[in-house]
Amino acid sequence: MQCFFVQIKTELGRAYDVADALARREIASEIYSTSGEYDLLAKFYVEDDVDIGRFVNENLHDIDGIRRTFTTLTFKAF
Amino acid sequence: MQCFFVQIKTELGRAYDVADALARREIASEIYSTSGEYDLLAKFYVEDDVDIGRFVNENLHDIDGIRRTFTTLTFKAF
Amino acid sequence: MQCFFVQIKTELGRAYDVADALARREIASEIYSTSGEYDLLAKFYVEDDVDIGRFVNENLHDIDGIRRTFTTLTFKAF
Amino acid sequence: MQCFFVQIKTELGRAYDVADALARREIASEIYSTSGEYDLLAKFYVEDDVDIGRFVNENLHDIDGIRRTFTTLTFKAF
Amino acid sequence: MQCFFVQIKTELGRAYDVADALARREIASEIYSTSGEYDLLAKFYVEDDVDIGRFVNENLHDIDGIRRTFTTLTFKAF
Amino acid sequence: MQCFFVQIKTELGRAYDVADALARREIASEIYSTSGEYDLLAKFYVEDDVDIGRFVNENLHDIDGIRRTFTTLTFKAF
Amino acid sequence: MQCFFVQIKTELGRAYDVADALARREIASEIYSTSGEYDLLAKFYVEDDVDIGRFVNENLHDIDGIRRTFTTLTFKAF
């Protein structure tokens, strides 16, 4: 399994709509509202052969109210 | 031959459309979807007398879904 | 419990030394090496009355090889 | 195989020393000197189970003359 | 109680409209117009179990004339 | 009276030393440890004829462990 | 008297229209067109009890062609 994090910046006042829409899709293992530049942080696990770029492109970017996302990959869990 | 790289930032959810459109033009020697600020990275080889600025301007910038590009030139391959 | 994330930038070539030192302290629930500007990402759970600023200051900042850290707090888990 | 790129910023006047040292290690498939913020760009292929963070940490960061590096992962080659 | 600060950037010429609208809601303990990148600074106290992300999302972001906000949490008062 | 805020970035692991030193001087009306780029936030009230630049220069900048400060002035309290 | 400076960024090609409009209002003691990120720099003197935030908000921000402004306050003249 590959583990990666996506930080999500939403339109003003849309953070909880986006979090709810993402939760309903049941693809993230954890979703948080957070302090800082981004509004939300989500953690995902996908199979080793999944193309993460396409996964984010097809499963997140079409959620209404998202302004931009930033993906951080993990290499190893200690 | 001159070798250069172009990083491409696309509209939300358009990365793979842009990659496909670029691939169909058969002008890039390599195209990758990538982590980080940009969505795609492409490598190009052109003849020594080709104006790289015009090449990018005329062959990439008209692809629908591109938001901005960043060109890195190579001076020498070791 | 409060949940928060700390991103850690280390000195060149010290990322795994820092991760190992942090793991030995047994205070983080998850530690990852990551892509991007920071080298490591760690998740922490502390009691509601713990002062997070002091926790980071006293439990992380004295690990040798850390250059800087960035703390992101979570408000709610969906 | 996983493919990734590392951009390398060197100390003033050390770009070619670093490129030569990296070339002698025979771990990069391509090394270029480049225009822009970084001095060098290198492409690497490693096995799927290699921890890229550790690879960069152990195989690049100890080369004398490097100031900082930036790693870009590829998800898919078109 | 939790104490946090919100910096508010408004549309050109709207700083005092936004401050007045915020004051009428009687949710901030202090509101200032300020020098620097942001136009306003407000201090809030909420109960320990209040989700600050949702509070800002629902109580500030719908005020007309706000362009963006930045939230700073406090951990401890000395 | 003039009211202004000073954000303080400290050396790694020195945030609470600096906060304590500042508290002992009894010149700030409020001091917080905070999330974000800075470690501390302090609020000051000085007489109308006090030169704020000199005040910060002479009363804060000599505290050991401070890396940099950022001053935000208030124009009006609503 | 309080002395402060306002840097003004205008729409493309509107710098002199904005400067003329500002000059006609006879509220700035000096107006310059300048090099750098901003197009104009103006110096203002107002009475000690004037709210500078409101002054800029009401006397500058309604001039057509202004994109954004940045205010710098002076504490003391040597």
Place this chain on the structure above:
Amino acid sequence: MQCFFVQIKTELGRAYDVADALARREIASEIYSTSGEYDLLAKFYVEDDVDIGRFVNENLHDIDGIRRTFTTLTFKAF
């Protein structure tokens, strides 16, 4: 004579239209397409009493396809 440089960022795919329009005006002594953040670089010589701010404002900013410009003045030629 005063010598100054103007870097020009154009709309996507418009760099050569802008360069051609600028060339037809016969006011720049040199025009280049370039690598990096800007698309074009132009050098100008004007009489000592020419207001450079107004010159750029009136002779460049009305060219269709320009997004923004950055002017660098020279003080002395060695």
Place this chain on the structure above:
Amino acid sequence: MQCFFVQIKTELGRAYDVADALARREIASEIYSTSGEYDLLAKFYVEDDVDIGRFVNENLHDIDGIRRTFTTLTFKAF
């Protein structure tokens, strides 16, 4: 005469030493301590044939306690 402004960032706690040293040289027409990123702002008038780059280089940069300066030229006074 040419008119230009220099913003000066000083070492921590040195702003007034630098201002005093600059004042004693009697080359600036106005010196202010200021809010924001820089500590001081100074205005200079020099003859039309003075090389401003050399002026700053030779008359300011050797003052002890200066960290960096930023020069803004004026083109025209309205």
Place this chain on the structure above:
Amino acid sequence: MQCFFVQIKTELGRAYDVADALARREIASEIYSTSGEYDLLAKFYVEDDVDIGRFVNENLHDIDGIRRTFTTLTFKAF
């Protein structure tokens, strides 16, 4: 021939030493002291087969007093 520009940031107060050292090497076709973030701007012409990265690395970076450089390549002269 290839034409490129190098912007040079020098140590405080060293801009003219660096310009003089560069001028004595007789490799730049034009050298200017400039406004803005960099202190100097130099234009170079080299043969088509010259490696520009190495040229800058070997001919500029060893001049005493340089802090950093930024190279801009030209693709075409209009």
